[in-house]
Amino acid sequence: MPGDDLQPENERLRRELDELERANRELLVYKQQLDAILNNAPVEIYLKDREGRYLRINREFERIFGVRNEELVGLFPADVHDPELAVATRQHDLQVLQHGVAIQLEQEALLVHDQQWHTLLTIKFPVFNDQGEIDGLGAVVTDITERKQLEDSLRRAQRMETVGQLTGGIAHDFNNILGIVMGNLELMENLLAHDEKLLRLVQSAYKGASRGAELTHRLLGFSRTRPGLVKCVSLNGLIRAMEALLAKSLTASISTRISLQEDLWSVEIDPGEFEDAILNLSLNARDAMPAGGELVISTSNQVIDDGHPDRQLQISSGEYVMLSVLDNGHGMTPEVSKRATEPFFTTKGASGGTGLGLSMVYGFLHRSGGQLEIISAPGEGCEVRLYLPRAGREVDTAPADSRTSELQYGYETILIVDDETALVDIAVSNLRDLGYETFTASDSQAALELLEANANIDLLFADVIMPGAMNGYELAMAARQVCPALKVLITSGFTSNDDMPMAAEAEYRAGLLDNLLRKPYDKASLSTAVRRVLDREDTQRSM
Secondary structure (H helix, E strand, C coil), rough: CHHHHHHHHHHHHHHHHHHHHHHHHHHHHHHHHHHHHHCCCCEEEEECCCCCCEEEHHHHHHHCCCCCHHHHCCCHHHHHHHHHHHHHHHHHHHHEEEEEECCEEEEEEEEHHHHCEEEEEEEEEEECCCCCEEEEEEEEECCCHHHHHHHHHHHHHHHHHHHHHHHHHHHHHHHHHHHHHHHHHHHHHHCCCHHHHHHHHHHHHHHHHHHHHHHHHHHCCCCCCCCCEEEECCCCHHHHHHHHHHHHHCCEEEEEEEEEEECCEEEEEEEHHHHHHHHHHHHHHHHCCCCCEEEEEEEEEEECCCCCCCCCCCCCCEEEEEEEEEECCCCCHHHHHHHHHCCCCCCCCCCCCCCCCCHHHHHHHHHHCCCEEEEEECCCCEEEEEEEECCCCCCCCCCCCHCCCCCCCCCCCCEEEEEHHHHHHHHHHHHHHCCEEEEECCHHHHHHHHHHHHCCCEEEEECCCCCCCCCCCHHHHHHHHHCCCCEEEEECCCCCCCCCCCCCCCCHHHCCCEEECCCCCHHHHHHHHHHHHHHHCCHHCCC
């Protein structure tokens, strides 16, 4: 019958339909899997045809660029990007289409989701049809802004370390020289007490040498990983104390406005480093306003969390004190802003600056656990923001000036060890004037021999860096083997134990953290330090 002739054909068609339905189901599953992968990938992905029209974008692309897939499909780059970016995008597309190989490029882009500039790493690759011909292209875009920031921070830290190594040794030697100058000037003050004119000259010279000592202390900041002379302070008080100095540092055509938040939180910093930072930022602002303008210095309490407008900073959530230094000068390009904290980078020319100002500010903040932010654009001025962590205690009471402090006397015997003969002579003169007996040695071997021969020595007063096999810390350990009750006061041209390039046993150094007298020192500082160590009952802490 005719129907019987059609049955095999119907069976064949049914099988083909079943296979087609199964293939469609498999394709649907494959599409769903592909959609899940694309839309859950933490990178931006898109596909284009050979003419450059968008065929598809994933969900992350929609979020980052603020456009939906159905809105973008069929459009060209020129329809959604500025002309310059559209031309560059098409050139990169053609490179992939013509050569049939993937390319990789970095681009800066202003993203819609946060209105911030980001660094994007794009990998573009060809897409082939079933004939093996290039049918279009695809791209995977990764936001590498954070990685680039970390790389920049690492490079900046390495540069700072290099500068620190260069300045550290020079500053240490210079402190020894200043110690000789200041020590002899102080001895001259005693001899010229009845000659008022000469006394004023000597005191003026002493003040100049003191400023030189502060400069070397700040240069040594490049080699430190932690702040030096840390105190709990209010930024408002430090800024008010600097108002007169800042006014003298600016030109008459620049007005200054200072806005300080009341009840500002305290911070733990080196006040000298902060004062340097304020001065450097103010001088930079002055140079950016050659025709005059306004400088605004302000402070405020800030709570940094995920909702804070400056949350893109590499800074932990928490409570911070923010200092803002704002000018309406010529501003900086993004390229200059990125390099502004590099040591020796300057746009002022050979005679305009050293390029160390902002790098010193950066170093101060890094050591203090803070963060620096620069907000600037050409012709729109510049704002530099310093974020410092809130301290967990109240502001410290200001200590008295050591030059006006009352001298502290004694009767004990002190062994002075230093290879700088002039410094030894000054220390001997001052200590004997304070009532102490003294022995001297120029190296560790001579010091140990004196200790073995004189059991009545109460205090070892030693420089850290000396010629020979031992440094000051190692000498102190060896001396304690000879005289277990011996107390130790360490002195150095470096500004803190953390600055020093050598290390004895860590636990022993920890016992001397409070026993460091920074060079150059005056007679009052010496008398106070010696008495503090000698009067301390805890022998371990007085080593």
